[in-house]
Amino acid sequence: MRGTASARATMSLPALPRARAPILFGVLALLFAILVGRTFYLQWVDNDFLQERGAARFSREIELPAHRGQIVDRFGEALAISTPVKSLWTFPGQFEATPADRTALARVLETTPQRLSARISAAGEDFTVLARQIAPETAARAMALKIKGLNEQTEYRRYYPAGEVTAQIVGFTGDQDHGQEGIELAQQEWLGGKMGSRRVIINRRGDVVEDIASVRAPQAGRDLALSIDSRLQYLAFRELNAAVERHKAKAGGLVIVDARSGEILALANLPTYNPNARNKTARERMRNRALTDVFEPGSTMKPFTIAVAMEAGKVRPDSVIHTEGGTLTIGRATIHDAHPAGPLTVEQVIQKSSNVGAAKIALSLPAETLWKMLSDTGFGTAPHTGFPGEVAGRLRPAKTWRPIEQATMSYGHGLSVNLVQLVRAYSIFASDGELKPVTLFKTDSPVAGRPVISARTARAVRHMLELATQPGGTAPKAQVAGYRVAGKTGTARKLEGHAYTAKYVASFVGFAPASDPRLIVAVMLDEPSGGSYYGGDVAGPVFSDVTGAALRLLGVPTDAPVDNVILPPPGSEIHEET
């Protein structure tokens, strides 16, 4: 039947051109060759790309975020802590929400539907974030609305519970949780975690079904304990803040160091900032002035001059120094005492803070001896607390000193220090002549100091410093009820360019209890301009308040009768040198 039909068709059609069959064959062969070529190309040449695209349908690489370590104080109280937050995002083109959905979403995000719509339409076709770093519960409620095109993403946000109180010490992190300032920057390696990842197969609903490659576990950052005591830190900040306001100072710093271990228990700086909301904070508020700024210390240097002269055997505490009626001329320069006195013993030079007395003692020594002692005490070298950007201060080599410079250096001009350096230097008087390394990190074992002066000299100077806080000294306002305190005031004119101005830095460095020092405290106020600018008037009371409260808080036994504070009658002048 079929044969007949085809035979009939063949018969009814004219003969085909002879070339037709080979041409057709050629064309088909060519098409076949193209197909083979294409197959070869896909299977061997472009294979990797296609495999990848195929895998993308069912497998995902999931990033596993790592937790950044906490920064805690010495008792484990959190000072910096990371917690996951969510961000909601969408592509406006894919965002399909009914007006009811939008109203509901706006209510969850605590905004108005108008504002939400404006935000979406303003983005055009770009990726837009609807809510940044919101609480996970809020995000969960938003996602529960099941709006198509609405996505969430997990991020970590760093919080600083103590805010401005510890801002300059702790610092802060920037993009991608990377430390940018302070301890956050210095200890990035320690705190920072390493992100992990895993490759998984997902089903059509997007749930993870199985791991297909080995999981690279995220490595969480480690926690870091600082030496800071939150309670003392707050106390220091509070009192410093009050003093800066009362005396209209430009800036201020306060450092409390444990005299035995060298740990920094509190370090407060003003002005400060809130690290939790720092969008518009000026860089200069972020500076940790106690470590990164230097100043000429003024009279707080005198005890070192006396100590070195005693070590060299030049003077004893009861040696008499003639103060020449309060002036001393060296070359073309003259040193003045603000309150001229007659002959003074070495003890009284400290007690009354006589510039002429200190200068005469300094000039009796070879420059090299004075330099070596100051250098051994840490002047001119950074304190190595583990804080980024700390400065060394300036102590010029002894060979370059002219006599007038040697004289002015004896009372703290012509060299510069930062506040922590000054506190560290005073550890030689608070201990029996040992310089303790200071640190911002909690230390468990006692640290050995480096002997700088003999125990005998240290005790003698400690006694002089105690006299300075008693009536007749320059800092009676630094006294603390129930405790014997020792310390030295400083009131230094500020050097601007090459000239001394009428601006001052008022400071007080001391320690308590004097019978067995536990705390070394330094207070510094920059440009007090509310009347008095003397260290004894401005910084002394801050020392008294902070030290008294701190000793009581730490439960340090009293070493003096409770009615030991004898203030001079109000209105009487307290003699203070500049």
Added chain:
Amino acid sequence: MMRINLVLLAALIACALSLVTSRHEARRLFVELERGESRAHQYETEYGQLQLEQSTWGMPARVEKIAREKGRMQLPPSTRIEVVDIGKGGGAP
């Protein structure tokens, strides 16, 4: 010969079925593991938040503010602090 083939076929079918069930079991356990892990993560998150909360609520600045405003208390200036000596014998009078 025929018998061995049948035995092998039966073994093959048994193996194939057990593969299917164990595969299924593996997936089920994996899902369970996933759930457990996500719960652990959730607890960890919550723990972090609670720590943060504790720290924030317990900050001395906040405690003082509340004491001052709600409790109407104030820190006395040093001139108004009286230190009393309970004497060598100890104990309050």
